[in-house]
Amino acid sequence: MDWINAILQGVLVGGLFALFAAGLSLIFGVMRLVNLAHGDLIVLGAFLALAVVTGLGLHPLLSLLIVAPVMFALGYGLQRAILNRTLGKDLLPPLVVTFGLSIIIQNALLEVFSADTQRLQAGPMETASLQMGAISIGAFPLLTFIVAVAVIGGMELFMRRTALGRVFRATSDKAEIVPLMGVNPKQVFAIAMGVSLVICAIAGVLLGVRTNFSPGAGPARLLFAFEAVIIGGLGSLWGTLAGGVILGVSQAIGAKINPGFQILAGHIVFLAVLVVRPQGLFPRTRDK
Amino acid sequence: MSAAEPMAETGARPVLATRGLEAFYGDFQALFGIDFDLAEGETVAIIGANGAGKTTFLRAVCGVLATAPGAVTLFGEQTAGKPAHEVVRMGVAMTPEGRQLFPSLTVEENLKMGALADPAAASGGWVEAARAKLGLAQPAPAPADTAAPRWDLDGVYDLFPILRERRDHPGTALSGGQQQMVAIGRSLMSNPRILLCDEISLGLAPTIIKDIYAAMPEIRARGAAIVVVEQDIQQALAVADRFYCFQEGRVSLTGRPGEASLDDIAAAYFGA
Ligand SMILES: Nc1ncnc2c1ncn2[C@@H]1O[C@H](COP(=O)(O)OP(=O)(O)OP(=O)(O)O)[C@@H](O)[C@H]1O
Ligand SMILES: [Mg+2]
Numbered sequence: 001m002d003w004i005n006a007i008l009q010g011v012l013v014g015g016l017f018a019l020f021a022a023g024l025s026l027i028f029g030v031m032r033l034v035n036l037a038h039g040d041l042i043v044l045g046a047f048l049a050l051a052v053v054t055g056l057g058l059h060p061l062l063s064l065l066i067v068a069p070v071m072f073a074l075g076y077g078l079q080r081a082i083l084n085r086t087l088g089k090d091l092l093p094p095l096v097v098t099f100g101l102s103i104i105i106q107n108a109l110l111e112v113f114s115a116d117t118q119r120l121q122a123g124p125m126e127t128a129s130l131q132m133g134a135i136s137i138g139a140f141p142l143l144t145f146i147v148a149v150a151v152i153g154g155m156e157l158f159m160r161r162t163a164l165g166r167v168f169r170a171t172s173d174k175a176e177i178v179p180l181m182g183v184n185p186k187q188v189f190a191i192a193m194g195v196s197l198v199i200c201a202i203a204g205v206l207l208g209v210r211t212n213f214s215p216g217a218g219p220a221r222l223l224f225a226f227e228a229v230i231i232g233g234l235g236s237l238w239g240t241l242a243g244g245v246i247l248g249v250s251q252a253i254g255a256k257i258n259p260g261f262q263i264l265a266g267h268i269v270f271l272a273v274l275v276v277r278p279q280g281l282f283p284r285t286r287d288k
Numbered sequence: 289m290s291a292a293e294p295m296a297e298t299g300a301r302p303v304l305a306t307r308g309l310e311a312f313y314g315d316f317q318a319l320f321g322i323d324f325d326l327a328e329g330e331t332v333a334i335i336g337a338n339g340a341g342k343t344t345f346l347r348a349v350c351g352v353l354a355t356a357p358g359a360v361t362l363f364g365e366q367t368a369g370k371p372a373h374e375v376v377r378m379g380v381a382m383t384p385e386g387r388q389l390f391p392s393l394t395v396e397e398n399l400k401m402g403a404l405a406d407p408a409a410a411s412g413g414w415v416e417a418a419r420a421k422l423g424l425a426q427p428a429p430a431p432a433d434t435a436a437p438r439w440d441l442d443g444v445y446d447l448f449p450i451l452r453e454r455r456d457h458p459g460t461a462l463s464g465g466q467q468q469m470v471a472i473g474r475s476l477m478s479n480p481r482i483l484l485c486d487e488i489s490l491g492l493a494p495t496i497i498k499d500i501y502a503a504m505p506e507i508r509a510r511g512a513a514i515v516v517v518e519q520d521i522q523q524a525l526a527v528a529d530r531f532y533c534f535q536e537g538r539v540s541l542t543g544r545p546g547e548a549s550l551d552d553i554a555a556a557y558f559g560a
Binding site: 163166167169170172173174177178179180181182183184185 | 350351352371372373376377381382384388390391392393397400401402404405406474478
């Protein structure tokens, strides 16, 4: 039973990893930009929520009503003002710039919030749990997982069913042809970055309620996001969810064997997938 | 022949004019002072050997390549400094070399992408156009003076019936000829006043080429002026009112298909 419990926890936390990964994978898909600041942007989302929660006394989940639009605007502006200038044939400039951005965000957070670890207080839902025989499921981890599935399902619908989603897919295919359709690709990139940062905001709030966070917590989230994306296969959102779940379960099993193995087990499974199936387990299939 | 002459004959207004158009790829100069005119409703062919600069010319016209002030005038307005997505929304559509369909989009989705550049629907930008397609906003009404029916999905499907059958297939799962039909249909969806076609017959069987060129009269009838770029001289001269022959980035010959002798054209094409 212990094992089943552990694996179940792993599945649920996998939803959070998938959320980390979804925004990263969206940005890589639409503009071939590897955003090394992605983890720090998630942590920034958590700190913005902290500021709103302490400032206005809102519940962390409700703080998203403010944090999500702010993050969208931030992403949009960041892309238009800085990142669009780095895009071109050379993959290096965006790497360098987002790496710099990562350091800037970490230092800014240190400056404003100090190095203390923080927590978003969500009240009774943090400790509530559903008991089913010997299996107990935490209400909040379950909520996290449901939110992850909803966000990823929503993104999938958005990409398939809306005109803007179609423009995203077309830009992902051939950004250089999109202007011939009267569409400004830089505008598409900016909207995509805005959407990615909204997902960062959601992930940041869920992260902040779940565990302690501090200004330096970003790079580890980036690593988990990368691992989930690569395990799942690029370009497939449901694959990303599967990648997150596999990573979560691997970590849970590792931790069960020996608490020190938790992170290592995730890395090992990630490497194994990379060796056996470099394209990931569920790479994008073009025809539906 | 003087550049203004054909328009004087037909009395039609010029929709596109280039004067001394130059184009560069970095330090490499690909076009050296092209003078070109296209009148409303006219079909003009550009012929020329590999590397003559035909594709470069079309790219410069629709703003993909930067041009000098005064070099390109569309509908009486200079395009210098405008990015491609704005030039295209003035009413120019490009069917690019190699078709360039979006592989993750179905045939119908590819066609819908073209509609985003419709000057009537996109007056407020492509976001409004997208909203219009979603039914969230009223598309701007078509100008009252357009007598010809506007292009829409049904219009394109009537023009190329096979596409209606294949509408839900990925664009790139089709045969070469059908893909070319999607590429042309995608251009038509913006209801362009100028249609630029870059080597639409390349790599296709003669019967398929015939099918595709059979669509030209209907496209013209709905009010588009057409520029066809072809390496196949016969095909190009058969549909064109006038032709330009390019050689190494310059116009080496221009005239009406009946007027120039094949020897002259061969000399202008290959360089004598
Ligand atoms: N992206 C590019 N970068 C550098 N040079 C280019 C580029 N595209 C074309 N050129 C050069 O510009 C010149 C004109 O090329 P262009 O593609 O316009 O010719 P074309 O007439 O369309 O030829 P084709 O019939 O083969 O399509 C050629 O010398 C070509 O090598
Ligand atoms: Mg060419």
